Amino acid sequence: MNPVLSVRDATKRFGGLTAVNGVTLDLGEGEILGIIGPNGAGKTTLFNIISGAIPPDEGEVIYGGDRIDQLPPHRIAARGLVRTFQVVKPFSGLTVLQNVMVGAFLRRSEHDEAEDHARKMLEFTGLAAQSDRPAKGLTLAARKRLELARALATDPTVLLLDEVLAGLTPTEGAEMVKVVQSIRDGGVSLLVIEHVMAAIMALSDRIAVIHHGELLAIGPPAQIAKDPGVVAAYLGEEFQIAPD
Amino acid sequence: MIRLRKLAQASARDMMVLAVVVAVLALVPFGVSRFTLSVAISALIFALAGIGWNVLSGFAGQFSFGHAAYFGLGAYTVAVTLTRYSISPWLGLILGGLVAAVFGLLTGWISFRFGLKGAYFALATFALAEMLRLTFNNFDFVGAGIGITIPLAGGDDWARIQFEDTPSLQYFVILGLVALSTIAVIAITKSRIGSMMLAVREDEDAASALGINPLRAKLIAIAISGFITALAGGFYTQFLLFIDPDLAFGPFVSVLILLRPIIGGVGTIWGPVLGAGILSVLGEVTRSLVREPPSFLQVIEGVNGLDQVLFGLILIVVIIRAPDGVIGWFHRRRQADTA
Amino acid sequence: MRGRLRQAAWAVLAILVAVILTQSTWWDTNQTVFAQALVSGLLIGGVYALVAMGLSLVFGVLDIINFAHGALMTIAIYASYLLFDNYGIDPYVSLLITIPLLFVIGVGIQRFAINPVMDAPIHNQLLLTLGIAIVIENLALVLFTGTPRSIELAYARNEFDLGLFTLDFPIKVFGAVVSLPKLIAFMVALLLGGAIYVLIHRTQLGAAIRAAAQEPEGAEMVGIDVRRIYTITFGIGAACVGAAGALVMPFLFVSPTAGATFNIIAFIVVVLGGMGSIPGAVVGGLVIGLTQEMTQIFVPGSSKLLGVFVIFLAVLLFRPQGLFGKVQR
Numbered sequence: 001m002n003p004v005l006s007v008r009d010a011t012k013r014f015g016g017l018t019a020v021n022g023v024t025l026d027l028g029e030g031e032i033l034g035i036i037g038p039n040g041a042g043k044t045t046l047f048n049i050i051s052g053a054i055p056p057d058e059g060e061v062i063y064g065g066d067r068i069d070q071l072p073p074h075r076i077a078a079r080g081l082v083r084t085f086q087v088v089k090p091f092s093g094l095t096v097l098q099n100v101m102v103g104a105f106l107r108r109s110e111h112d113e114a115e116d117h118a119r120k121m122l123e124f125t126g127l128a129a130q131s132d133r134p135a136k137g138l139t140l141a142a143r144k145r146l147e148l149a150r151a152l153a154t155d156p157t158v159l160l161l162d163e164v165l166a167g168l169t170p171t172e173g174a175e176m177v178k179v180v181q182s183i184r185d186g187g188v189s190l191l192v193i194e195h196v197m198a199a200i201m202a203l204s205d206r207i208a209v210i211h212h213g214e215l216l217a218i219g220p221p222a223q224i225a226k227d228p229g230v231v232a233a234y235l236g237e238e239f240q241i242a243p244d
Numbered sequence: 245m246i247r248l249r250k251l252a253q254a255s256a257r258d259m260m261v262l263a264v265v266v267a268v269l270a271l272v273p274f275g276v277s278r279f280t281l282s283v284a285i286s287a288l289i290f291a292l293a294g295i296g297w298n299v300l301s302g303f304a305g306q307f308s309f310g311h312a313a314y315f316g317l318g319a320y321t322v323a324v325t326l327t328r329y330s331i332s333p334w335l336g337l338i339l340g341g342l343v344a345a346v347f348g349l350l351t352g353w354i355s356f357r358f359g360l361k362g363a364y365f366a367l368a369t370f371a372l373a374e375m376l377r378l379t380f381n382n383f384d385f386v387g388a389g390i391g392i393t394i395p396l397a398g399g400d401d402w403a404r405i406q407f408e409d410t411p412s413l414q415y416f417v418i419l420g421l422v423a424l425s426t427i428a429v430i431a432i433t434k435s436r437i438g439s440m441m442l443a444v445r446e447d448e449d450a451a452s453a454l455g456i457n458p459l460r461a462k463l464i465a466i467a468i469s470g471f472i473t474a475l476a477g478g479f480y481t482q483f484l485l486f487i488d489p490d491l492a493f494g495p496f497v498s499v500l501i502l503l504r505p506i507i508g509g510v511g512t513i514w515g516p517v518l519g520a521g522i523l524s525v526l527g528e529v530t531r532s533l534v535r536e537p538p539s540f541l542q543v544i545e546g547v548n549g550l551d552q553v554l555f556g557l558i559l560i561v562v563i564i565r566a567p568d569g570v571i572g573w574f575h576r577r578r579q580a581d582t583a
Numbered sequence: 584m585r586g587r588l589r590q591a592a593w594a595v596l597a598i599l600v601a602v603i604l605t606q607s608t609w610w611d612t613n614q615t616v617f618a619q620a621l622v623s624g625l626l627i628g629g630v631y632a633l634v635a636m637g638l639s640l641v642f643g644v645l646d647i648i649n650f651a652h653g654a655l656m657t658i659a660i661y662a663s664y665l666l667f668d669n670y671g672i673d674p675y676v677s678l679l680i681t682i683p684l685l686f687v688i689g690v691g692i693q694r695f696a697i698n699p700v701m702d703a704p705i706h707n708q709l710l711l712t713l714g715i716a717i718v719i720e721n722l723a724l725v726l727f728t729g730t731p732r733s734i735e736l737a738y739a740r741n742e743f744d745l746g747l748f749t750l751d752f753p754i755k756v757f758g759a760v761v762s763l764p765k766l767i768a769f770m771v772a773l774l775l776g777g778a779i780y781v782l783i784h785r786t787q788l789g790a791a792i793r794a795a796a797q798e799p800e801g802a803e804m805v806g807i808d809v810r811r812i813y814t815i816t817f818g819i820g821a822a823c824v825g826a827a828g829a830l831v832m833p834f835l836f837v838s839p840t841a842g843a844t845f846n847i848i849a850f851i852v853v854v855l856g857g858m859g860s861i862p863g864a865v866v867g868g869l870v871i872g873l874t875q876e877m878t879q880i881f882v883p884g885s886s887k888l889l890g891v892f893v894i895f896l897a898v899l900l901f902r903p904q905g906l907f908g909k910v911q912r
Contacts, residue, residue, distance in 0.1 A: 051453065077455035085453070091446035093511075102443040105436040106455040114436070154454055307706050358900045363648050363705055367850060368899045371892050374847075378886040495847075499713065506710055549724030549839075556717030560696060563711045567703045 004029050004189050005081065005158050010049050010059035010069075012042075019045040021213040022059070027158065032180070032190045034204030034221075036197065038233075042213040043193045044086055047160050050191070051083040052076040063158070078106065080157035084164060086193070088147045090135040097122065097131040099146055103153030118153055125149040125179060141172040145179075152183065159183065161192045165199050177203055201225065209233070258430045258513055265517065266423050273412035281411055285483055287524035288418040289476050294504035294516030295425045296473030300348075301502065302511035303438065304465035305445025307362065310369030311473050311501045313351075313376050314344040316492030318474025319481045320380065323392040326404075333405050337478040344474030345467040352466040356459050370498070377493035391488025394481060405482045418479055422517065425472050429513055432468070441465050445511075473501065507562060509571030518570060530554045615758035620876035622759040628872020629769035630827055634845045635852035635864040636779055637823025643859020644796040644816045647697065648705065651712040653846025654719035655821050657839060659685050659828025661723060664837045667734055674736070674832050675767065681825040689821025693814045701813070716843070723839035731836035739763045739833070768830040773865070775826050779819070780861045792816055796859055847888075848875075851895045857905025867905070870894070 003026035012020040020042045027033050035043050048054045050061055052073040061069040068076050077083075091099050100118035108114040122128045125145045130138065135146060144164050151159060161180065165173045177199055184190055194200040200207065200221075207224040209216040211233045217224055224230055272284050297311045321340030325331035331339070355368050381389045397406040400413060407413040432438040440461040443451035448458045481487045491497070505512075508519030530551040566573035634656065641649045659681040666672040666680065692715060700707050739762065740753070754761040783789040794802040795812040803809050828842065835841055852871050856863025871891055878890030898905065 053449070072452065072457075073449075074452040074455050074457045077453055082455070083453055085450065089447045089450035089453075091443055091450065093446050094442055098439070098442065102439050102451070102456070103454045105439045109436050111434045111436075114439075150454060301706070307704075307709075309709070354900060360899060363642075363646070364854075364899060366648065366705070366709070367854060368896065371851075371895050371899070375889065375892045375896070378889045378892065381886060502706070503710070506706060510704075510706065547725055548728065549721035552721035553718050553725060556714045556721065559714035559717065560711060563703075563707050563714065564696065564699050567700060567707050 002029055003027060004063065005050070005191070006062040007046070007050065008060045008062065010046065010056045010061065012045055012049060012054065012056050018213050020049060020056070023210070023213075023215045024059075025208050025215060025218060027189050027191055028205075029189055030184060030187060031206065032184050032192060032204045034200040034207045035191065035193045035210060036195075036200060036207060037210035037216075041210045043210050044162060045213075046210065047083060047162055047191075047193065051081065051160060077154065080155070081160070082151045082154050082156040082158070083160035084147045084151050084162055086162040086166070088140075088143045090138065090143050090146055092134070092136040094135055095132050096127060096135055096138070096146060099135050100149045100153045103150040106154040118149075121149040121153045124152070124182075126175070141168050141176075144168065144176070148176075148179065156188060158189045158191065161190060161194075163193055163195060165194055165196045173199060255430050255434050258433075259427075261514070262423065262426055262430070265514075266419065269419055270416070273415045278411060281415060282483075283524055283528060285411075285415050285418055287520045288415070288422050289480050289483060290500055290504055291517045291520035292418065292422050292425055292479070293473045293476035293501040294508075294520060295422070295429060296469045296471070296476065297501050298469075298505040298511065298516050299429065299432065299441075299472065300462075300465045300469035302505055302515065303432070303445065304441040304462055304469075305511075306356075306462055306465065307366045308369045308469075308498075309366040309502070310371070310373035310498050311469075312493045312495065312497035313369070313373040314348065314470040314473040315477035315480070315497055315501060316373070316376060316380070316489075317344040317347055317470075318477030319487045319492045320386055320392070320477075321474070322478035322481045323394060323487045324386060326394060327392055332403050333478065333482050334403070337475055340474045340478040341471035344470035344477075348466040348470035349463055352463050353459075356462050370495070373493050373498055374495065377489045380489040380493065387488070389489065391486060391491070392481075394485040394487075396485065405479070406485075414483065418483075421475055421479065425475070426513065426517070428468075428472070433513060437461070437464055476501075503559075505569075507559075507569060509569030512569070512571045515569055515571055522570065526558060527551075527555065616880060618756060618759035620880050621873065622756060622761055623765075624873035624876035625869060626761070626765040626769045626872070627876075628869035629772040630831055630868075631845070631848055631852050631872050632776055632865040632868025633772035633823055633827045633830070635849040635856065635868050636776055636861055637820035637827075638846075638849045639853045639856065639859055639861070639864045640779075640783075640792075640816055640823075641820040642853050644792055645697075645701070645813050646705075647708045647712070648850070649712045649817075649820070650709060650846065651692070651715040651719065652820070652824060652849060653842040653844070654716035655685060655688065656824035656828045656842030656845055657719060657723055658688065658842075659825045660832050660835065660837055660841050661727065663829040663832040664732065664734065667832075668732075674734075674829050675771070678771075678826055678829045681829045682822050683825075685825025685828075686818040686822040690814050690818040692821070693817035697817065698810055698813065701810075716846075720839045720843065727839070729839060731838040733836050734833060736764060736833050762834065764833040768834070771830055772827065775823070776861065776865055779823070782819070783861060788815070848891070851891055853905075854895060855898050855905055860905065863905055 005027040007023055007025050010020055010023045011018065023046060025033070035046070037043050045054070049056045049069065052068065052071050052075070056069055059069070060067050063076075063081055064079060068079070068081070091102065097115070097118055100121050101114050104114040104117040104121070108117060119128065119131065122131055125148055127142060127145050127149060130142060135143070138146060148161070148164060164180070165176055168176060173196065180190065180192070180203060192200065192204065204221055206219060207221050208218040209224060209230050216233060217227045217230050219227075273281055276284070293311065293315055296314065297308060301307045318337070318340035321343050322333045322336035325336045325339060326333055351372055355365060360368050380386050386392065396408070397404040398408065400407045400409050405414065405417060432441075440451070440456045441464075443454065443456055444458045444461045451461070452458055477492065484491070504519035504523060505516040506519065507522055508515030508517065533554075534547060534551045634652070638649060638652050641647055641652070662681050662684060663674050663677040666677045667674055696711060696715065697708065700711055753763065783792060791802070791807050791812055792815070794805070794807055795809045799809050802812070824842065827845070848871060852864060852867035855870060856865070856867030871894070874890045874894055875887040878887055
């Protein structure tokens with residue numbers, strides 16, 4: 001397997017708390033790697049390290065053959081490694097189309113090209129009907145789709161999705177899973193943080209379990225589900241089999 | 245040319261509005277008094293300055309409370325290059341724009357590097373304009389506190405942008421500058437740069453996650469913004485034929501500049517021009533009301549400051565009732581009607 | 584702790600500079616000028632501190648740049664002047680009227696004008712307060728014209744027998760003139776500053792104000808009526824200039840823009856001292872008072888404010904949380 005993204009011994013401390021402790025993992029080309037773990041396990045911190053929002057104290061992040069762990073977020077995004085946020089950040093003063101065009105402009109300089117591409121992304125994520133509405137008034141499900149459409153519009157090589165299913169109804173969630181799968185079919189590699197266990201098990205090629213900032217286990221979903229260490233770690237928490 | 249045609253296609257509606265607005269405004273000089281004409285000219289000067297302010301504060305979301313800095317730099321560049329080096333104000337306008345853009349880049353780079361935002365950035369811009377005012381007050385090269393008087397050319401002189409015989413020509417020059425700047429703004433709103441500015445205004449973290457360098461977007465905005473506002477300042481010198489530190493850099497100049505786009509609509513293409521129109525009509529109405537009040541209000545005749553009281557009250561009501569300007573108010577009315 | 588150490592180091596440095604200055608010949612020749620600047624700077628700095636305290640509260644709690652602060656001070660100045668001029672009420676007695684008067688006006692402004700735009704972007708709030716300032720200043724112009732007025736306090740030049748010793752005003756210290764009104768203004772300002780500090784840090788109301796400043800949503804959840812706190816805070820802020828206006832009236836030319844000059848200075852003091860910090864406002868006020876007087880000695884012919892703005896920008900860039908503010912960027 002040829003990794004497009006490698007994290008080597010990444011460590012991040014906040015005061016006395018070690019949020020991420022020596023995590024090493026590879027993301028293969030065209031792979032969906034799910035990241036699970038209880039609240040506060042360090043999943044989002046790991047995303048912040050990879051996307052450049054916070055530099056790691058130790059370790060390195062390698063993407064496309066280069067170390068990127070000291071680059072600012074916009075340089076990393078420009079290289080094709082793009083994230084979404086757990087708490088979605090729509091540009092609420094702009095229309096849905098304008099939101100997605102911001103992403104489209106990353107690789108396009110002409111207005112019309114960017115608009116065409118953005119409209120395609122809106123079609124793809126099922127938001128086309130709401131293109132001209134202000135982003136402010138969207139439902140949570142629509143805002144999550146918008147976040148995804150905007151990131152997709154940048155033509156990423158690797159996409160980091162932070163809990164795109166959380167808070168969605170089962171129907172909305174199932175639709176979102178389909179969207180994520182077809183993104184992968186389009187050749188994008190995905191790193192997916194998720195809380196909804198059933199969905200992530202079905203979606204991912206491999207699962208990485210993070211607990212107390214450390215990588216507890218990594219492997220195919222079937223193997224992870226049987227891993228005694230994982231089960232033990234989760235028994236203390238609320239084990240979420242079904243989406244809420 | 246191809247680009248321009250493309251722009252015209254992409255923003256056909258805005259360009260059409262521009263054509264209509266310019267055509268209507270071009271009728272103003274016919275049949276009005278010299279005084280009304282000068283009111284119209286100064287309205288357009290501050291509309292132009294407001295167009296500049298709107299780029300930085302409206303589109304890129306960095307609220308400036310010191311745009312007098314750019315206005316004054318433009319005004320003084322024209323005055324100094326003309327009186328000391330006999331450089332035509334046409335070139336002076338461009339030079340002033342460049343001086344202001346460089347000043348904006350330098351001070352902006354420092355401010356944004358240090359993470360100044362919101363109220364802090366506003367106060368920093370205010371302090372910078374005040375420092376320029378105080379410095380120019382003691383700087384003999386630029387006439388210190390006395391200021392610079394522009395010598396009269398006599399008659400109509402295109403090279404010096406002075407039109408003593410046909411003052412309406414001066415009106416058309418400033419109208420042309422407003423039209424050109426509006427075209428520039430329309431182009432920005434349709435471009436990648438414009439999209440970057442809006443994204444940074446809305447959410448810097450989300451913008452950088454989409455590959456936008458916030459610092460770069462803000463610096464581009466401040467340079468364009470400073471350039472346009474400096475054009476207004478440079479023209480102001482040629483209009484007054486005089487400039488001093490208070491007229492150029494005074495805090496009230498900053499307020500005059502930002503009031504127009506805020507009344508009209510922050511971050512909209514037409515906000516500054518609309519705001520300038522509303523404010524100058526309003527200003528003239530209140531002024532003439534105090535000068536020649538109707539009989540039942542005879543007591544207020546000639547009372548000093550009353551027009552300003554009225555103006556302030558209107559401002560308060562507008563801010564409370566139409567917080568996103570006249571254009572925003574219309575939009576909300578329309579949405580309420582369709583809903 | 585390290586911050587305190589650094590502050591102590593600065594204080595030591597300042598004392599060293601002072602000692603070196605006093606030992607040099609430069610000191611001998613400029614002693615009077617220097618002493619006068621020192622005294623004037625400190626005394627007016629006390630008033631700046633009081634004005635800034637009010638602004639700092641509003642800035643820190645409501646997150647609003649209040650451009651009407653100076654205009655509110657103008658109201659207090661005129662109120663005190665009219666009470667003296669019409670009824671012979673001593674300016675220091677008129678404090679008892681101007682403070683509650685401005686509190687009420689402040690409450691009214693917040694309730695009816697600012698509360699409706701609390702959620703609007705900062706430029707709207709700024710413009711709103713600017714509109715209020717324009718109305719107040721021009722109303723003063725309409726009612727009292729622009730002619731500057733001033734009063735003479737009969738006892739300002741008297742001799743005071745304090746039992747142990749007598750004070751003959753104006754006092755001279757190292758050749759520097761200390762006038763009675765300025766001394767009173769300084770002392771009362773610091774006294775009121777202490778009172779506000781106690782109010783904010785030692786009372787239940789103060790605790791609610793601080794909670795509303797730090798976590799408006801959290802405060803709302805524990806049952807604090809944040810809008811009401813905002814209203815009271817703006818009232819207290821206005822009451823500060825209610826006091827300051829009466830205190831400066833005896834040594835100021837009374838005019839519609841008399842308060843406005845204090846507004847800009849107060850902003851700088853607030854940024855210097857740290858938003859919402861009462862001790863910061865006091866130290867900032869004194870520093871700015873000294874800076875403006877010293878600018879005139881060291882950069883002759885320049886405006887008093889030039890040095891002040893240099894300090895202001897330096898603070899904005901290198902320590903935007905101010906001297907006493909907490910780091911939160």
